[in-house]
Amino acid sequence: MKHKTLILSALITSLVGCANNPVSSYKSKTDARLNNIYSGNLGTAMEAESTTDVLFNMEYGSLLRMNQRYESSNLYFTRAQSSIDTWAASWANTTAGKVSTSATAMLLNDNVNDYEPRGYEKSFLTTYHALNHVDLDNLDNARIEIKRMYQIEQAIQNYNQYLYNQASADAQKQSKDKTEDYLTKQIVKNFDFKDVNSPEVLALKNSYQNAFGHYLAGFIFEALGEPSLARPGYVKAGQLNPTNKLIQQSITNIDKKVRPKTGYTDLLIVEETGHAPQIKSNEVHVPIDLNLVGTKNSCVNMINVFYPSLIIDKTNQATYSYTLDNSIVQPLPMVNTNLMAARAIKDNTSYIITRNVAAAVRNIATSQAACSTGGGLGTLLSVGTSVGGALLDRADERSWALLPGQININRQTLAYGTHTIKVVVNGVTYTKEIQLNKPYQILTFRVIGNQVLFNPQNSMLQN
């Protein structure tokens, strides 16, 4: 057993230097990026990289989008999408597709795996890819991304079914093994999942479908003159966000074939605020007594329990009202990314428990082996394995933090010509003149820190 302990220690040491460093903190990385963004240093918040890392490509694509560099943003979104497309194709018509969780992850931690975007991140990627195409005045490409969104949602649904089946099987297996059953109970007792079990989180239909993506689909299909596809976009948005009155009005308008009169624009105003929650790993040491489950002479009396918690962006408000040609407009909440992230963690609870059990089993085995060695080497190994275990026992902190924390919408019918929008953030007024000259247009702006980042308003949708 001594050599296995040494192998594990060597494996930990060697992986610390890898790209997927198992002991790195993603939260620290995003803290630095956000500080730069808040300071207005969008250009230096991240450095360009040529990488297949899907999370980097999503984050950097978002940053470039904030900086109005839509073509470059699409380059990174496309890279991220190509990683997801392979995965989605494997789950499109089956509940036995590609699984990225490796046994190494079970042995060490999730950070050694390439990042697997959460369901809501996958659907947001297509949404933002589509918005970039709208900003580049290419509705046909936006339509492709919108179609990809609902195909990916089907894949996510199949994948979630697989996870559900897997969780049931794991739970059955764990309940049959006395040690694992005991460990599971100790672990669950020490989880603090209050944030992810709130009524608002539980009220979500699921964690991966975003109402804004479907509303945008409805709007784009409507602009393209495809009401049979626009209607389900609005209907799905309404199922995901039943309280938004604008959605029901949009369905009614499609049914009544309402289109903007000649010389008028149906303007969709998209307000994005803040950033998506960061994830922090919490670790607690929990005393155990393996003698209770029949293990004799165990020298192990402690395990590490780790679980993720959300760090919500408190810098920005959820909504900011604004004026459009001096009329006050109240944006209507559409998507709360904080709730979606919380729901994603809640839906992943069984996997988090399995990860904890696997880590506890690993730590118990290596510590027990070190104890058995005896003498100075035994003490050294014991300390080494417990330090190594503590370093490894972390929840995955990776998440797409540069997504907005909240997305709000409104829709106005305005005559062609120049109009002025004003947004007040912390007492400072940000003004943008917009040119309307097509029946359907989209205006997007992002409030982050003390900045309002408007899109350039070159998105002129076709008739």
Added chain:
Amino acid sequence: MKSKLLQLSLLSVLFISGCATPKVAYVDPNAVNSLNTNFSQNDLRTVAQEMAGQLIQSGKMNSCKSFTISPVKNATDQYVDTSVMTNAMADKLSNSSAVHSIYVVSSDEMGNQVDELSRQNQSGLYDQSSTSKMGKMKAAQCRIDGKLTSDTSVGVDGKTTLVAYTFFVQVFDVQQGAAIFRNSKNISKAMTY
């Protein structure tokens, strides 16, 4: 417990992250996707062709000299491209030797038709003796109207989802506004976890 570490260590080299190269193959376009309850491309074509077949059998189409098809309204919550249904019905009716009514341009196709007529008559690029003239298009005597609806119900055990689809079709005499044919076709799909 010791054997668990050994198992985990051995497993660590056995990545299950799917290293296989994706393969592409032609598949039967009529194959049934039994994994979900969505209205598939195959369902779209099947119901539209069956409906067109029943319309042909009824012989009602021959009371119209010409006909067009309005876009099928999608009243489900699924992204169903109903132009596939419209096209499938137009194909079957136009290619049937039993139907003497001719298909004329639909409202969806009107944009391209007007563009072409304008190009021929207003661009100044064409010999006017060879152009198709404005104001000579044949109007539809009859119009086919369709609507797709769905109703979802979940079994008491929460494990079975049943989605019932109805494709409803009417043929109207445009001038009189009278329906000369009405029919519906149902498809139900169930999924059990």
